[in-house]
Amino acid sequence: MSQLVSQYQRPVYNAAYRILGNKDDAADTTQTVFLKVFEHIVDYDPKFKFFSWVYRIAINESLNQVKKRRNQEPLADNQESPWQSPAEVLDSKHLCKRVQEALMTLNVDYRSVVVLKHISGCSYQQISEILQLPVKTVKSRLYTARQLLKKTLQNDGSD
Amino acid sequence: MKEQNNIHQPPVDQHAYELMNAAIDGELGPAEQAELNKLLAESDELQDFDAELRSFVRLLNDVPERAPPEYLQQAIERQIRLPVPKNKQTRGKAISSPLNPKNWLRTGLALAAGIVLTVGIYEMGSGPITSRDASNLTGTIIDKPGSSQGELLDSVHIYTDTLQGAVELRSRGDLFSLDVNVKSEGLAKVVVNIAGRGLEFEGITNGQDFDNDVAVSDDLINVVSEGAQSYSLLLRQTPGSQPVTPLELEFFANDTLVQAAELGGSR
Incomplete structure (x- = not known):
């Protein structure tokens, strides 16, 4: 069991962090995810990949957390640093922060797809299973989200 | 969401944009790849956009992983009552x-x-x-x-x-x-x-x-x-x-x- 936690806590934490934008919320959500995994392990359908099932719980828990704090101040640990220059987006140590800030401007439906694709490295089919959406919708959301993110980062860089 | 929808249209043909995205993700079939290659060959503008998009997707893929807090694994294991490791168990001992x-x-x-x-x-x-x-x-x-x-x-x-x-x-x-x-x-x-x-x-x-x-x-x-x-x-x-x-x-x-x-x- 310890092995399962070791294997999945990092990807689950990273997915939660990129959706929530806050490390404490991500840690709390990760704990909740594993509790749910073990509580509902008999509900796991072996037709699907185990990691898809775990990710589905992770994404749903993260989205629940987003809903809970919708009216709270976002990005508590990501607001301290203003944009510096467009060039920095590409290769500086601020990359992570810039992308995270841009991610947080996206609607959570778009954000979830981007996180699963670019942070978790899932294929379209896997994202489709995790989010229980048609592949066509996954593609549409991903492509739109990329365009939105690109514009956000470009706009930030030109400020 | 409404505001986002207003700005999400790509500055190139929608179909070409979808093909470029799928190609970058390695999810394009041979026929579609051929179609994209043809479109790219015919348009410098599309080539520039494709290069820009690839660079942007690389940037997203390069976002580093964050290490979870050190306490997290132990906290999870405490909550889910993991079985005791074998080396800590006492086999056959009166309880x-x-x-x-x-x-x-x-x-x-x-x-x-x-x-x-x-x-x-x-x-x-x-x-x-x-x-x-x-x-x-x-x-x-x-x-x-x-x-x-x-x-x-x-x-x-x-x-x-x-x-x-x-x-x-x-x-x-x-x-x-x-x-x-x-x-x-x-x-x-x-x-x-x-x-x-x-x-x-x-x-x-x-x-x-x-x-x-x-x-x-x-x-x-x-x-x-x-x-x-x-x-x-x-x-x-x-x-x-x-x-x-x-x-x-x-x-x-x-x-x-x-x-x-x-x-x-x-x-």
Whole structure:
């Protein structure tokens, strides 16, 4: 069991962090995810990949957390640093922060797809299973989200 | 969302944009790839946009992973009551806790109502349990013992490709129960070794349609089920004996051993 936690806590934490934008919320959500995994392990359908099932719980828990704090101040640990220059987006140590800030401007439906694709490295089919959406919708959301993110980062860089 | 929809249109043809994205993600078939190559060959503007998009997607892929806080794994494991690592367990040692008779008294009192309900329902729902013959399938089916869950003493989870589930060891006054929830694609077999443990098989409970085969001997309890099943194996202290832990369990999927575990070891 310890092995399962070791294997999945990092990807689950990273997915939660990129959706929530806050490390404490991500840690709390990760704990909740594993509790749910073990509580509902008999509900796991072996037709699907185990990691898809775990990710589905992770994404749903993260989205629940987003809903809970919708009216709270976002990005508590990501607001301290203003944009510096467009060039920095590409290769500086601020990359992570810039992308995270841009991610947080996206609607959570778009954000979830981007996180699963670019942070978790899932294929379209896997994202489709995790989010229980048609592949066509996954593609549409991903492509739109990329365009939105690109514009956000470009706009930030030109400020 | 409305505002986002207003700005999301790409500055190139929508179909070409979709092809470029799919190509970058490695999800384009040969025919579509050929179509994209043709479009790119015909347009410098598309080539520039494609290069820009590739660079941007690389940037997204290069976002580094964040290390979870160091406390996280331990916090998770504490919450889900992981089985005790084998090197911390005491095999065959007379128990001091939680199956210690002194603790039975305490928990027994606390669970008095549950015990009465458990035994009462058991007696209403079944005849006497007599067989200890290993060669026969002799499981006695009794009703689910009401709402009495008993005190959780230990648990183990199974998460293999072919068998998933959990088993909880609970104290129910003068009885112990192994509450089994398993799900398998084919046949699932749970084997409990009670040899020399000072415990006897008392019965098996189930609140749903029962579809298990149960074989009991002095040493082993075998339960075979199919699909998703929940049941409880009830164990009683052998008169004149002290219960000994841990209990050894083996889990088989389609006759293949997939996991072994011990329950009730000292922590």
